[in-house]
Amino acid sequence: LTRDLAQRFNTRFGATFVVPEPYIVKATAKILDLQHPEKQMSKSLGGSGCLNLLDDPKVSAKKIRSAVTDTGREVVFDREGKPGVSNLLTILATLGGSTVEALEERFAGAGYGDLKKEVAEVYVGFAEPFKARVDDLLADADRLDGILADGARRAREVAAARLAAVYDAVGFLPGKG
Structure with missing residues (x-):
């Protein structure tokens, strides 16, 4: 969306915005639903198939x-034949800093339960600091308001020059548009 808006504006009014380059890691561009591994994980579907960063760690681990998983016991990456296992391997490889190939070797002879246990541990270790930080911020409304106000002030400072360029490109007078 940001790229589209920047490109459209630049086409119509001249080079004003830097068009951001997408950064999409192919392996994790699409994490699948835990209960329906043929579908993409989605907040709108929710339920036990979706991992939310702010869920209680015990809830995430249970999910x-x-x-x-799939029929059989072999832990191998096969997006078509074993989408559930492949999804878990993708999550573990991404959060655990390993490769899918290395995980396939490590889990050779192990069962799906072993894979799920490790994915749960690694995911909880990844998500817990986020949840703790959010809980900490939400516990002190005055501090949170201060952080938001400071962020808004800094954003206005950074955006002022770009906004002036936009006003100029569009033909608005600053403060009059």
Whole structure:
């Protein structure tokens, strides 16, 4: 969306915005639902198939442990034949800093339960600091308001020059548009 808006504006009014380059990691561009691994994980579907960063860690671990896997016991990456296991391997590789190939070797001879247990541990270790920080900020409304006000002030400072360029490109007078 940002790229589209910047490109459209620049086409119509001249080079005003830097068009951001997308950064999409192919392996994690689409994390699948834990209960329906043929579908993309989605907040709108919610339920036990979606991991939310702010869920209680025990809830997240339970969702992962109850993730749908596939027939058989072999832990191998096969997006078509074993979408559930492949999804868990993708999550673990991404959050654990490993490769899918290395994980396949490590889990050779292990069962799906072992994979789910490790995915749950790594995910909880990844998500807990986020949840703790949010809980900490929400516990002190005055501090949170101060952080938001400071962020708004800094954003206005950074945006002022770009906004002036936009006004100029569009033909608005600053403060009059």
